[in-house]
Amino acid sequence: MSAQATRRPPELRRSWLFVPGLDPVRQQAALESGPDVVVADLEEFTSPAHRPAARARIAALMGECRARGIVGAVRVNKLDGDGLDDLRGVLPGAPAAILLPHTESAAQILALDQHITALEHELGLPHGQTEIVPTLESARGIVAAPAILSASPRVSACLLVAEDLSADLDAVRGPDGIELHHVRARFLVDCVAVGCVPIDCPFNYQNTTALAADLAWARRIGLKAKCTVFPHQVAAIHAALTPSAQQVAQAQEVAGRYEAVRDGKPAQGPRVDPPDYNTARRLLSRHARFVQWAQTAGDTMAR
Known part of the structure; x- marks a missing residue:
C-alpha cells in the first residue's frame, strides 16, 4: 500500500x-x-x-x-x-x-x-x-x-x-x-x-x-x-x-427524535429544531469518518 x-x-x-x-x-x-x-x-x-x-x-x-x-x-x-x-x-x-x-x-x-x-x-x-x-x-x-x-x-x-x-x-x-x-x-x-x-x-x-x-x-x-x-x-x-462518546450519544438521540417525528411517530422528549438536527448529523458523519479511518489504519487508537 x-x-x-x-x-x-x-x-x-x-x-x-x-x-x-x-x-x-x-x-x-x-x-x-x-x-x-x-x-x-x-x-x-x-x-x-x-x-x-x-x-x-x-x-x-x-x-x-x-x-x-x-x-x-x-x-x-x-x-x-x-x-x-x-x-x-x-x-x-x-x-x-x-x-x-x-x-x-x-x-x-x-x-x-x-x-x-x-x-x-x-x-x-x-x-x-x-x-x-x-x-x-x-x-x-x-x-x-x-x-x-x-x-x-x-x-x-x-x-x-x-x-x-x-x-x-x-x-x-x-x-x-x-x-x-x-x-x-x-x-x-x-x-x-x-x-x-x-x-x-x-x-x-x-x-x-x-x-x-x-x-x-x-x-x-x-x-x-x-x-x-x-x-x-x-x-x-x-x-x-474530536466527537466524544457523550457527544455521539447525544447526537444519535437528537437525530432519532427528529426523524421519529418526521416519520409520523409520537414525539419522545423535547422538540428538536432543524438546525440542531443538522448539527447532529454532521457530528455523526465526522465520527463515522474517524471510525472508518481507524479501521483502515488497522489501529483502534487512530482516533
Missing part, C-alpha cells in the same frame, strides 16, 4: 505540532505527545547556521513519524532564501507535506510545485505524493487566499499564522483572541470554498481556560484543525476537535 494510502487524511488531522529542525529532545517530546502531524521547522525555529545539519536530521525524523502513524511535514524557508536547499535536503525523507511560509501569491505555489515535482522524479518518489500547505502571515496573503489555494492540486491544507499576521494588522493581542476572529472566519470560508483544510492559528498563551474557550469558539464556527508549538496542548486540541 502506498504512503499516500496509509497516511491520515487531511480532514482528520486535528493537531499540527511544530518542532525545531535540530532539537532531538523536543522532537522526541513531540512524537510522544501523539499529534496527528509533526511539522519540523527550518524557518523560524532553526538558525541559518544549523540548517544543513537539521535537514539530514529531519529526513530521518520523517521515518520516525511514519513508524508511529504520525504525518511528518516540514516548513521550509522561502524559495528565494534557503528554501531550495531545504527541499533538496528533506525530500529524501519523503515528508507528507511541505509548508511554505509567507505565501502571498499563486506564483509562489506554482514554483514550489515545480521544484517538488522535479525532486520527486529525481529521487524516485511517487509523483504527487508530497502535499503543499501554504502559510498565510499577512493581509496580502489573506486577500490572495483563493488564488493561492487553487494554484496546485498538491495544496491539501492551509495554515493561518498568528503573530506575524497580528503584527501586519497592528492588532492588539489578548488571550480571548477577539482581534483575529474576523480573519479566522474569513480564512475558514476561503479554504472550504476550494476544498482545502483550514488549519487554525496557534494559541500562544499559557492559559488553559482561555485555550479551552478559544478551541470551543473555533469548533463552533467550523474549524477542525489547529497548530501549536506546545506538546501539552495536543490532548486539549484532540478533545475539542
